[in-house]
Amino acid sequence: xxxxxxxxxxxxxxxxxxxxxxxxxxxxxxxxxxxxxxxxxxxxxxxxxxxxxxxxxxxxxxxxxxxxxxxxxxxxxxxxxxxxxxxxxxxxxxxxxxxxxxxxxxxxxxxxxxxxxxxxxxxxxxxxxxxxxxxxxxxxxxxxxxxxxxxxxxxxxxxxxxxxxxxxxxxxxxxxxxxxxxxxxxxxxxxxxxxxxxxxxxxxxxxxxxxxxxxxxxxxxxxxxxxxxxxxxxxxxxxxxxxxxxxxxxxxxxxxxxxxxxxxxxxxxxxxxxxxxxxxxxxxxxxxxxxxxxxxxxxxxxxxxxxxxxxxxxxxxxxxxxxxxxxxxxxxxxxxxxxxxxxxxxxxxxxxxxxxxxxxxxxxxxxxxxxxxxxxxxxxxxxxxxxxxxxxxxxxxxxxxxxxxxxxxxxxxxxxxxxxxxxxxxxxxxxxxxxxxxxxxxxxxxxxxxxxxxxxxxxxxxxxxxxxxxxxxxxxxxxxxxxxxxxxx
Amino acid sequence: xxxxxxxxxxxxxxxxxxxxxxxxxxxxxxxxxxxxxxxxxxxxxxxxxxxxxxxxxxxxxxxxxxxxxxxxxxxxxxxxxxxxxxxxxxxxxxxxxxxxxxxxxxxxxxxxxxxxxxxxxxxxxxxxxxxxxxxxxxxxxxxxxxxxxxxxxxxxxxxxxxxxxxxxxxxxxxxxxxxxxxxxxxxxxxxxxxxxxxxxxxxxxxxxxxxxxxxxxxxxxxxxxxxxxxxxxxxxxxxxxxxxxxxxxxxxxxxxxxxxxxxxxxxxxxxxxxxxxxxxxxxxxxxxxxxxxxxxxxxxxxxxxxxxxxxxxxxxxxxxxxxx
Numbered sequence: 001x002x003x004x005x006x007x008x009x010x011x012x013x014x015x016x017x018x019x020x021x022x023x024x025x026x027x028x029x030x031x032x033x034x035x036x037x038x039x040x041x042x043x044x045x046x047x048x049x050x051x052x053x054x055x056x057x058x059x060x061x062x063x064x065x066x067x068x069x070x071x072x073x074x075x076x077x078x079x080x081x082x083x084x085x086x087x088x089x090x091x092x093x094x095x096x097x098x099x100x101x102x103x104x105x106x107x108x109x110x111x112x113x114x115x116x117x118x119x120x121x122x123x124x125x126x127x128x129x130x131x132x133x134x135x136x137x138x139x140x141x142x143x144x145x146x147x148x149x150x151x152x153x154x155x156x157x158x159x160x161x162x163x164x165x166x167x168x169x170x171x172x173x174x175x176x177x178x179x180x181x182x183x184x185x186x187x188x189x190x191x192x193x194x195x196x197x198x199x200x201x202x203x204x205x206x207x208x209x210x211x212x213x214x215x216x217x218x219x220x221x222x223x224x225x226x227x228x229x230x231x232x233x234x235x236x237x238x239x240x241x242x243x244x245x246x247x248x249x250x251x252x253x254x255x256x257x258x259x260x261x262x263x264x265x266x267x268x269x270x271x272x273x274x275x276x277x278x279x280x281x282x283x284x285x286x287x288x289x290x291x292x293x294x295x296x297x298x299x300x301x302x303x304x305x306x307x308x309x310x311x312x313x314x315x316x317x318x319x320x321x322x323x324x325x326x327x328x329x330x331x332x333x334x335x336x337x338x339x340x341x342x343x344x345x346x347x348x349x350x351x352x353x354x355x356x357x358x359x360x361x362x363x364x365x366x367x368x369x370x371x372x373x374x375x376x377x378x379x380x381x382x383x384x385x386x387x388x389x390x391x392x393x394x395x396x397x398x399x400x401x402x403x404x405x406x407x408x409x410x411x412x413x414x415x416x417x418x419x420x421x422x423x424x425x426x427x428x429x430x431x432x433x434x435x436x437x438x439x440x441x442x443x444x445x446x447x448x449x450x451x452x453x454x455x456x457x458x459x460x461x462x463x464x465x466x467x468x469x470x471x472x473x474x475x476x477x478x479x480x481x482x483x484x485x486x487x488x489x
Numbered sequence: 490x491x492x493x494x495x496x497x498x499x500x501x502x503x504x505x506x507x508x509x510x511x512x513x514x515x516x517x518x519x520x521x522x523x524x525x526x527x528x529x530x531x532x533x534x535x536x537x538x539x540x541x542x543x544x545x546x547x548x549x550x551x552x553x554x555x556x557x558x559x560x561x562x563x564x565x566x567x568x569x570x571x572x573x574x575x576x577x578x579x580x581x582x583x584x585x586x587x588x589x590x591x592x593x594x595x596x597x598x599x600x601x602x603x604x605x606x607x608x609x610x611x612x613x614x615x616x617x618x619x620x621x622x623x624x625x626x627x628x629x630x631x632x633x634x635x636x637x638x639x640x641x642x643x644x645x646x647x648x649x650x651x652x653x654x655x656x657x658x659x660x661x662x663x664x665x666x667x668x669x670x671x672x673x674x675x676x677x678x679x680x681x682x683x684x685x686x687x688x689x690x691x692x693x694x695x696x697x698x699x700x701x702x703x704x705x706x707x708x709x710x711x712x713x714x715x716x717x718x719x720x721x722x723x724x725x726x727x728x729x730x731x732x733x734x735x736x737x738x739x740x741x742x743x744x745x746x747x748x749x750x751x752x753x754x755x756x757x758x759x760x761x762x763x764x765x766x767x768x769x770x771x772x773x774x775x776x777x778x779x780x781x782x783x784x785x786x787x788x789x790x791x792x793x794x795x796x797x798x799x800x801x802x803x804x805x806x807x808x809x810x811x812x813x
Contacts, residue, residue: 007595010590010591011591013587014583017579017587018578021578021579021580021619022578023578092575098540099575100540100568100570100588100635101587101588101591102540103540103559103563103568104588104592104639105560105563105564105591105592105593106591247542248556248557309557310554310557311557
């Protein structure tokens with residue numbers, strides 16, 4: 001029997017070794033410690049002067065100090081470390097000086113795991129530097145232990161999620177200018193998340209988690225955020241893995257597997273809660289997730305190649321049934337579109353059925369109607385955009401940017417009714433309704449929902465036949481490579 | 490392990506960096522890859538090292554496409570780029586150790602591989618120094634150690650001697666020669682032709698993205714691979730060797746020039762100073778036949794001798810100094 005030997009991720013080992021020797025990291029760590037000392041000293045000094053005036057204020061010093069320490073800690077964990085990891089990754093993957101670690105036998109997944117673990121180690125290092133100061137807050141009073149534990153457990157998880165987000169952005173292709181813009185957008189998103197984390201942490205400190213920890217509401221909320229974080233984090237991770245895989249590889253597989261797996265898992269969890277609680281509203285987050293998953297899948301599928309490369313064909317199962325099941329999970333525009341349609345249609349159908357089962361007769365289907373309409377619009381715009389690219393813009397626009405055409409059509413559909421309404425003065429009046437049919441957002445308006453649904457239904461019916469033909473054609477081409485014949489590159 | 494570059498093309502916008510390049514690298518040979526700046530050497534090498542992807546064409550490693558299966562190439566190919574290692578906060582030992590791990594080595598084989606390349610590249614005394622503190626020559630050695638640590642059969646070295654002082658250059662040349670002697674297939678790009686000619690068995694000349702010539706360097710019997718490359722094939726099995734002879738006539742060369750052009754086996758004639766250089770297709774019997782035919786035609790000759798071409802003359806003759 002082979003003895004078990006623990007093999008450390010080479011990237012993690014390298015990153016940690018570099019961090020240990022890096023002046024930047026050690027100087028940042030020392031500055032952070034200094035900041036914590038200054039903040040603690042300042043808050044304790046202010047607290048001491050307050051106590052002289054109001055002896056009751058002493059009970060709030062610990063809480064104030066915790067909040068004051070949490071701000072720099074969250075900046076480090078949610079902004080500094082993820083940005084550091086993302087920027088390093090972007091530089092290493094630069095077009096001119098691609099780091100040679102990307103041409104070793106390391107898989108994209110192991111590179112990303114190593115980077116993520118290294119960033120998490122840094123987060124833990126920074127958090128542990130703050131722990132003695134945070135312990136002091138408990139001694140000073142004004143904060144309960146469950147609140148402190150929950151907040152401190154939340155922080156590394158949020159930091160890990162932020163790091164996955166930053167690493168995913170770093171793997172996206174583009175020119176240097178585009179990458180800088182992307183970095184700035186990413187920085188803003190991280191900043192917003194950091195503010196949100198601080199707000200919720202402050203709320204928990206103020207109201208105390210201890211009194212709610214035994215309630216189902218608390219655990220449902222925690223489960224919701226945990227599931228959301230793991231699902232989205234996993235999706236981002238699989239997207240980054242796909243981006244780093246060779247273009248000839250079946251890049252879609254990890255993304256679609258994770259997407260479908262998390263869709264099924266979250267569906268089961270939310271359905272269980274909905275049936276236990278007899279409340280169909282618990283299905284809404286899952287339906288919203290399904291909607292965005294399906295829509296994103298369609299947009300991404302637009303940019304995928306129509307044919308199957310040799311490498312992909314080698315992985316196609318030989319048995320017909322397996323091949324049928326595998327088809328939506330393989331690279332290609334048609335499988336991608338099919339996968340997205342299956343996710344979207346199945347989610348809406350299951351959501352409707354579950355809603356009826358939970359509230360027979362009293363089920364309000366308006367929410368489902370809107371989502372079905374939005375999904376139909378997504379399909380119609382993406383499919384029309386794709387045909388437009390195929391027949392008109394093929395030579396001028398790279399396939400990867402075909403989604404821009406769908407976006408332009410959508411903008412046209414949204415803006416045209418407003419312009420027409422402005423021109424003839426019907427904007428805001430009832431007669432203006434007929435023009436809203438191209439605008440998916442008009443589905444939220446009860447007055448014009450029917451016209452919108454009817455219009456998009458007709459549009460989808462028109463697109464259905466060519467789409468089915470195109471998908472069937474792709475299915476016919478979805479054949480395993482005959483390895484007995486010599487290959488012609 | 491044979492590497493076939495097949496009709497490789499790489500474009501960057503409107504610029505054709507590589508245009509249908511085809512050549513083959515055979516086991517145990519050392520290939521010099523030469524061409525003017527911007528000729529497409531680095532782009533070709535980067536594609537072969539799976540750092541970049543071709544616009545069209547392919548590179549086959551024992552028949553398997555490395556464009557489709559870069560993982561396979563990464564096991565078998567070691568690449569030393571023209572840029573030095575970018576990591577600075579890491580010691581030589583840690584750096585080499587990382588790449589050994591990245592190539593899947595663990596435990597005893599890992600330690601053995603790291604120690605072995607450190608010894609081979611003379612990095613043992615520097616193993617605990619950080620890369621930041623090393624000279625350029627030493628960092629080149631680290632770069633070579635990194636490329637060698639997984640014991641690849643094919644080594645691609647892009648400008649390994651650039652910016653090195655004379656001593657470091659000699660040492661690097663010795664290392665490369667040792668690798669050639671160890672049976673590795675090497676492709677080395679360099680601008681220092683005299684150095685290349687000392688260590689290379691074959692030469693590949695590239696200009697404006699096209700391969701102009703791919704032939705053995707020694708023995709004055711260059712293959713007509715340049716012609717094959719022009720045709721877009723790499724099959725030179727049926728091509729005859731090409732020898733150049735210098736012929737000095739007694740008197741004006743016009744009569745000799747005309748006569749040479751009428752003779753079989755003579756592919757090209759060009760005046761060089763007071764001689765004519767004739768490219769003869771074939772080996773020694775064909776050369777002897779040309780001499781015999783000239784004598785039979787009563788052309789008075791003062792000299793008839795084979796021209797030993799060095800890399801520099803081949804390069805100057807083949808290239809035109811154009812940029813892609």
